[in-house]
Amino acid sequence: MKHTTLHQLKVFEAAARHSSFTRAAEELFLTQPTVSMQVKQLAKAVGLPLFEQIGKRLYLTDAGRELLATCREIFDRLAHFEMTVADLKGVKAGQLRLAVITTAKYVVPRLLGPFCQRYPGIDVSLQVTNHEIILERFSQNLDDLYIISQLPDNSDAIVHSFLENPLVVLAPSNHPLALQKNIPLERLTGEPFIMREPGSGTRQAVQKLFEIHGISVKVKLELGSNEAIKQAIAGGLGISVLSSHTMALEGMTSHLTILDVEGFPIERYWYVAYPSGKQLSVVARTFFDYLMDEGKQVLEETSAQSIMGLGARD
Structure with missing residues (x-):
């Protein structure tokens, strides 16, 4: 050799x-x-x-x-060495490998923008995928950090919540319930529902709430994409439950509205995770600290800027 x-x-x-x-x-x-x-x-x-x-x-x-396995150990050690040398020079540089759950695509890019501007020497590799593949990548230690929306069963995971991820009921803006307040949960039984695919974290959370209250809804359509669901809602095919973050860039001309339904929003969180015993690189630790210390504030600021920009164009 x-x-x-x-x-x-x-x-x-x-x-x-x-x-x-x-x-x-x-x-x-x-x-x-x-x-x-x-x-x-x-x-x-x-x-x-x-x-x-x-x-x-x-x-x-x-x-x-x-x-x-040997290759990955070698590459990890080399990457760690490069980042350590950069840190000794007073420069944050190297590669950050992130794997994020599909629904986090509304959140993570807005977090990465200011981070990469602050640390231009850091290159980001971003894998956006479903929960099953995230767990597979986690087990193989392929990435530095993992952004997930439900706690893993793996007890070897170090997990920290860094941002609220509330689930809300979305409907077309002209829906008959759009202007009503405190809509009883039972009222949704007569509505056609658009759901995420079986196994998704969002669907599991919704089904758990309905089961607790003994409510059954009719699922008219199953889709594996939040964007597809939003388009289906706007097209009048039904209502759905999605993360409120999916509305972040809709702006003032949106064809969707959030219904004021009892039991909603469902409280959920975004988590940043990594395997127990993993030594985070300088770059990964820098991004982890950034998420924990500034993540929520950064998202609030970028959301406000987007709304102001839309208002200026209108």
Whole structure:
């Protein structure tokens, strides 16, 4: 292995992560034959095959799995070293790897804007995905920090709440209940509901509230995207329950309104998490402290600026 290069290890890691030479080539801006050759040379240095190919998919061999774990340790140590050196120089620089739950896409970019302006030397890798994949990435320690909307069952997780994430009832702005106050929860039983897909944190919270009160609603439509749900509501297909943050950039011309329903908003929170025992890099610790100390204030300021901008254009 003494002639193995860091470049070969990076190529192998990308191929292993994607289970594909083609996708690794696209990520690294290389040709597929180049990736294949680099992996072949690496396997020759190891003395054992690193992949086996079944159909069009690559699977790691035992040696491949061991090498992948070693690669990630090497890359983590190098990244940590680079960040430590930058910190010693008085500069916050390096890469911040974030994995965030899909609904956090309304929150995290607005938090990252001021953060990246303050620390221009920090590059951000942002993975936006569903709860299941977040947990998978968490178990493999692929990211620095994880932004989630429900507490994980994993007792090895360090979790801190940093922002309220209330769930509200959304309806078309011309809905008959739009101007009513203290709408009884039972009144929703006659309304067609648009729900997130089964298994989503939002849907679970809504179903729990309805079950407590013995209420059953008719689900007319299931959608896996908050934006799709908002469009369906605006189109008059029904009402739904979503995070109030999904309304942050709607502005004064929105076709949606929040209904004043008993039992709402449902109190929920955004959490920042990382595996227990994980040593946060300088960059990750800087962003963690920023979330805990300034996150709520930053979002309030950006929301106010958006509303003022919309008002000025109107």
